[in-house]
Amino acid sequence: MSKPPLDVLLCAPRGFCAGVVRAIDAVEKALEVYGPPVYVRHEIVHNRYVVDSLRRKGAVFVAELDEVPPGDAPVIFSAHGVPKSVPQEALHRRLFAIDATCPLVTKVHREAEIHHKRGRHVLLIGHAGHPEVVGTMGQLPPGAITLVETLADVGRLLPAPGQELAYVTQTTLSVEDTAVLVAALKARFPGIISPHKEDICYATTNRQGAVKHVAPLVDAMIVVGSNNSSNSQRLREVAEREGCPLVRLILRASDINWDEFDDIRCLGVTAGASAPEVLVEEILDAFAERYDIRVESVSTADESVFFPLPRELREPAAG
Structure with missing residues (x-):
């Protein structure tokens, strides 16, 4: 039997932002330079696939620093940032702390x-x-x-x-x-002081802009990302606000309820800033098994932002 046709509009930009790339690279570099275990306070980014992948490589995720044993193993602070009390506690305990907070x-x-x-x-x-x-x-x-x-x-x-x-x-x-x-x-409060430059980051703005453009053009939209990812949830909300009839936030292809996508002819796909491209490809492959898909990339902005690794990881440790 021939597969039904499906046009896929693939949003660009989508997926990893510079801050997420920096945070994940920081954990992987620390594992490479210092060896496991590398402790990470909270999820380095809000994506279960990424966290599980790093855990398999030797990262140990903890809720608070009191779970980190004494020693010289690195402990990395997540991309989301931490209260001042956290680095102060790390200093007091003489832990080797690396701050991967997004700049x-x-x-x-x-x-x-x-x-x-x-x-x-x-x-x-x-x-x-x-x-x-x-x-x-x-x-x-x-x-x-x-x-x-x-x-x-x-x-x-x-x-x-x-x-x-x-x-x-x-x-x-x-x-x-x-x-x-x-x-x-x-x-x-007419006299309130505003930020000198917009605080909502370029990646959030760009990904929402792409979804805003694509959502009215499609029958359904998939946002690839985790439920606890703020930027992914906002992408879902933007698509719904723009009138897309069916919007789903999905992490893996196995999470798709295929009955919901029975009658669609045009699908939009994007990914939150903490979702790796491999998950987008997995979901596209799953649709390709059921539909004769034609993928078109819809780009609304160019991104070239890069953040260097935390200072402690830019040079291999001596000795």
Whole structure:
């Protein structure tokens, strides 16, 4: 029997961003230079396939530093960033710490610190409990930074009289949702200080832009990524907002419910910034087994961003 035809619009950019590449490379380089075990505080990036792959190579993932035994094995901080208390604890315990925080997250940390030093109260637009938000809030003393998630949160803000305000944002948010919150903050507090440069990172913006372009053109859309990946969830939301009838966030081909994709003629595919291209290829191969697919790449931006490895890993350890 001949297979039904299926046009696939493959979003570009998609998949790994420079910060994710740097973080994964940091773990692999540490394993190469120092040998296993290499301890990693939290998931290095939010993708189970990547984490499991690194675990097989000798990475040991821990929730907190108290799970790391004394010794000279490296311990790496994830791309999402950590509160200041974490490197302080590592220093106190004389652990060999390597910080793989994405430089664009570090930029937000520095912004928050500068605002605090200048006497401003900092508002952080982000999602409660996300590791990046925990890390950013942990850059400042308790009470110096307030999390804003919703318009209702904006309405509840009661800064002290004469208190200057500034805001920063999580790097992986929905561009459109964040714009709504920023507009509400500026309407309520006209003097609020904005970031010098957009905090939502280039990769988040570019991937959402590609999905925004493709989603109205297809019958269904697959976002390759993990459920706990903020940027992948935002891609799903963007596709739904743009009117795509069926949007699924899927990690592996085995997760596909084929009944849902029975009658489609055009499929959009993208991947979150922590999803490797091998998973995109796996899902395309699975569709190729059932359909006569014709793949077209739809590019809406060029990316050439590169971040060097953490300083401790740029040269092999002596001896």
